[in-house]
Amino acid sequence: MTLDELRTLATDTLRAAGLAYDHAEAVAETMVAGERDGCASHGIYRLLVAVNSIRAGVVVTDAxxxxxxxxxxxxxxxxxxxxxxxxxxxxxxxxxxxxxxxxxxxxxxxxxxxxxxxxxxxxxxxxxxxxxxxxxxxxxxxxxxxxxxxxxxxxxxxxxxxxxxxxxxxxxxxxxxVARGEIELHRRAGKPVPDDWGYDADGQATTDAEKVLAGAMxxxxxxxxxxxxxxxxxxxxxxxxxxxxxxxxxxxxxxxxxxxxxxxxxxxxxxxxxxxxxxxxxxxxxxxxxxxxxxxxxxPSSRRYEARRRSLAYGVEIPAALHADIMALGERA
Amino acid sequence: MTLDELRTLATDTLRAAGLAYDHAEAVAETMVAGERDGCASHGIYRLLVAVNSIRAGVVVTDAxxxxxxxxxxxxxxxxxxxxxxxxxxxxxxxxxxxxxxxxxxxxxxxxxxxxxxxxxxxxxxxxxxxxxxxxxxxxxxxxxxxxxxxxxxxxxxxxxxxxxxxxxxxxxxxxxxVARGEIELHRRAGKPVPDDWGYDADGQATTDAEKVLAGAMxxxxxxxxxxxxxxxxxxxxxxxxxxxxxxxxxxxxxxxxxxxxxxxxxxxxxxxxxxxxxxxxxxxxxxxxxxxxxxxxxxPSSRRYEARRRSLAYGVEIPAALHADIMALGERA
Missing domain, CATH: 3.30.1370.60 (Malate/L-lactate/L-sulpholactate dehydrogenase, NADPH binding domain)
Structure with a gap:
């Protein structure tokens, strides 16, 4: 996808979820910047997070x-x-x-x-x-x-x-x-985390990602x-x-x-x-x-800038499953 | 020594080394604060460092x-x-x-x-x-x-x-x-440092304190x-x-x-x-x-504040060897 296509997708999805136009534009711009710079966890994937926050009533959509x-x-x-x-x-x-x-x-x-x-x-x-x-x-x-x-x-x-x-x-x-998303990825993959990432709810060091998420990083x-x-x-x-x-x-x-x-x-x-x-x-x-x-x-940021140059020249690739999830958000709205 | 006695010792020593009175007062106050708070490496020991800088011509004494x-x-x-x-x-x-x-x-x-x-x-x-x-x-x-x-x-x-x-x-x-002084202490004691403190001048990890000081932390x-x-x-x-x-x-x-x-x-x-x-x-x-x-x-600083309360009540102890070194500075001046 080109970055313009991505921007349109993000803006439309946010609008469909009920976000006011000026907010949708500003939020979409940040997600496009993340995707452009190769920060998948701060890219277009965050549409799912943002729409979840909107639907949970955490966000004032027309503030x-x-x-x-x-x-x-x-x-x-x-x-x-x-x-x-x-x-x-x-x-x-x-x-x-x-x-x-x-x-x-x-x-x-x-x-x-x-x-x-x-x-x-x-x-x-x-x-x-x-x-x-x-x-x-x-x-x-x-x-x-x-x-x-x-x-x-x-x-x-x-x-x-x-x-x-x-x-x-x-x-x-x-x-x-580490980033919390990193522990989340380990949890999803069923993989242990290093024992110095966090503690379980009883305050013991643990390699269980789920327990760290429920305890403390x-x-x-x-x-x-x-x-x-x-x-x-x-x-x-x-x-x-x-x-x-x-x-x-x-x-x-x-x-x-x-x-x-x-x-x-x-x-x-x-x-x-x-x-x-x-x-x-x-x-x-x-x-x-x-x-x-x-x-x-x-x-710092040098990898991000390399990804940016590639994205500006060639656009970005969105995983099919993520694209499907985003389209599903739009349909549900 | 009481903190007042320490302040007088520091001020006199700096004055004798050629430092203008207003500078000597301000510098002495900082050293007394360090000693008072139990920061030996930033306490009255720094008189040796400051006088060395003065004698090396690094400091404008009446700026x-x-x-x-x-x-x-x-x-x-x-x-x-x-x-x-x-x-x-x-x-x-x-x-x-x-x-x-x-x-x-x-x-x-x-x-x-x-x-x-x-x-x-x-x-x-x-x-x-x-x-x-x-x-x-x-x-x-x-x-x-x-x-x-x-x-x-x-x-x-x-x-x-x-x-x-x-x-x-x-x-x-x-x-x-770590603080550079920590590596210096290991060097003086002839003790190895952990291998993740620094590199020798060839860029290799080393446990030799002297080589880290000559290389990079x-x-x-x-x-x-x-x-x-x-x-x-x-x-x-x-x-x-x-x-x-x-x-x-x-x-x-x-x-x-x-x-x-x-x-x-x-x-x-x-x-x-x-x-x-x-x-x-x-x-x-x-x-x-x-x-x-x-x-x-x-x-952070909680140990320092505990030392401060002790020092304000009971004064501070200056090691005899350090006191002798400081007195020797004064005599030489």
Whole structure:
């Protein structure tokens, strides 16, 4: 399929499930970006997840995001219980203006439903020449280091750095040891997981994927990853007056919906500190990237950018079973 | 020794080594805080490191920090080649004002010498009720994930969150697998290091501490820690027009001095997004901390705060050999 065909399929499916047109467009765009970049788990497959959240009543399908500026350096979008994508799209131009005026700015998305990765959001800022950090909690599935019961979500951290004339330096990773979807795949395949991925509900290490899903996942990187997971909870939860991961999973009331809550995006304009010397100092960053790649190490997102080039040239292949599942969604609606 | 006695010893020693009085006071305060909190490696032992940097000519001993505001949300302190402590002290009140006015602000310290941890700086912000993130590069000692040659420094990330009526939630950790001092201790003791701490100069994994020190350390947490190390380089290097870790070690010219360069501190005022509801949402953060501690997991810095309470009550014990080394510094000056 071409990306345009994919976009139409995604938009139509979301519309048929009852999502308002502006939301459907914004959500479809994110799913197409995921599929384009070879992130199957954040691609068009997420239509099933999004439609499930819609049908479970977790999402306000016609929410109108409201943008305010509580302080000169802060932007807030109340997403009204809708998907995060449109809220971000509405806040983005205000965040850009604010960051350029003051050198640094923060955007809080409140009261939104999350099903996607954070890299589309940091990339949107790097495309405008800004540096970006984004964090969001999820559902409480992850134990703190030294504990065995869930407190944190998978709590991703994303970062973007603009690279003139090429794809930005972007990373976006969960602070959990692995993505939850990875454990889900092991469960479906009936395969054991390594014994350091998580705990069962009694707090014992286990290789049973199902038991980890019902118990708690671990953070990556021991106490350091656990500290970062706590930081994400605080920044995109209490700091912006929104749910923690524990609050999100409680609010879901076992409907199996996507995480609900907030997201914090910090944007910094390189011209703020650098003035006329932006290109000189961005070139020094390029020297660092070269020092990494020269020794055969890869930059984060490099596989994603390779997939993007292929997809833009040749389109994407959607597994027949997934396509059938998506068509079935449409018929049921 | 009481903390006052320790402060006098540190100040006098730094003065005798030629450091201007205001710098000596600021640097001594940081060392006393380290010793007080049981961080021996960042305590009064650092007098030896600081005096070494002074005698090696790496530090401008009478630098006058210059504070400017390049944008309404940005504060810059040019440290003039002096120690970071006085530059931070001069920038702190301006950063506080700026963060409170705009909701978020960033402070760049430029052209300073670093020998200390970052937690004193984030704690200074939490004491004023702000949330803080601080990052700084160091010397290029650490290989990116997938590589074996040094690009990054030990590149610490520190975070602070205010907790009314008690010590703040603070973490401060290197993005390297271990602290460099840890490898140094193994070298001195003639003990092997685990084979996943670093590489020799030929890029081979090794258990020889001396070879790791001459080769490259690893990042913590695989590619995720490596991505964070790159973020630290970018934020506190090119973004603020200052040295990367590679630039710092090159500028040292084998003098064995402390890292030279920049530091970025981001401060966020919780009242910005929360208005009158700050205490309500800080209480929600406390609920998260309780959920961590209830299962026997420790919060970061908890050992440090226990040591602090002991030190404030009973003073600190300085090893006789270290005390003799410090007195010898004074005599030589």
């Amino acid at each position: 109108v995001p409201v943008v305010t500026s509580p302080r000169t350096g802060l932007v807030r979008v109340d997403g009204g219980g809708g998907f995060a994508q449109l809220a971000f799209a509405r806040g983005l131009p205000v965040l850009l203006d604010t960051a350029r005026s003051h050198g640094i700015a923060a955007l809080a998305l409140n009261n939104v439903v999350h099903f996607a990765a954070l890299w589309p959001e940091v990339e949107a800022l790097t495309e405008q020449g800004l540096v970006a950090i984004a964090v969001t909690p999820s559902h409480a599935w992850v134990a703190p280091a030294g504990g065995t019961r869930p407190v944190f979500g998978t709590n991703p951290i994303a970062f973007g750095w603009p690279r003139p004339g090429r794809e930005p330096f972007v990373f976006d990773f969960a602070t959990s040891a 671990r953070t990556f990187g021991g106490h350091k990853g656990s500290a970062l997971a706590a930081m994400v909870e605080l920044l995109a939860g209490p700091l912006i007056g929104d749910l923690t991961s524990a609050g999100s999973i409680a609010a879901d009331r076992n409907r199996g919906g996507s995480p609900i809550g907030g997201e914090l995006v910090i944007a910094i304009d390189p011209a703020g500190f650098l003035g006329d010397a932006v290109s000189e100092h961005l070139a020094r960053a390029e020297a660092m990237f070269a020092a990494i790649e020269e020794q055969g190490a890869r930059l | 006058v920090p210059v504070v400017t505001s390049p944008r309404t949300g940005l504060v810059r302190v040019d440290g003039g080649g002096g120690f970071a402590q006085l530059a931070f002290a001069r920038g702190l009140p301006v950063l506080l004002d700026t963060a409170r006015s705009h909701g978020i602000a960033a402070l760049a310290l430029n052209n300073v010498v670093h020998f200390a941890a970052l937690w004193p700086e984030v704690e200074a912000l939490t004491e004023q009720g702000l949330v803080a993130i601080a990052v700084t590069p160091s010397h290029a000692w650490v290989a990116p994930a997938g590589g074996t040659r040094p690009v990054f420094g030990t590149n610490p990330i520190a975070f602070g969150w205010p907790r009314p009526g008690r010590e703040p939630f603070v973490f401060d950790f290197a993005t390297s697998a 690893r990042t913590f947490g695989g590619h995720k820690g490596s991505a964070l190390a790159a973020m630290v380089e970018l934020l506190a290097g090119p973004l603020i027009g200052d040295l990367t870790s590679a630039g710092s070690i090159a500028a040292d010219r084998n003098r064995g001095g402390s890292p030279i360069g920049g530091e970025l501190v981001i401060a966020i005022d919780p009242a910005g997004f929360l208005g009158d509801a700050v205490s309500e949402h800080l209480a929600r953060a406390e609920a998260m901390f309780a959920a961590i501690e209830e299962q026997g997991a420790r919060l």
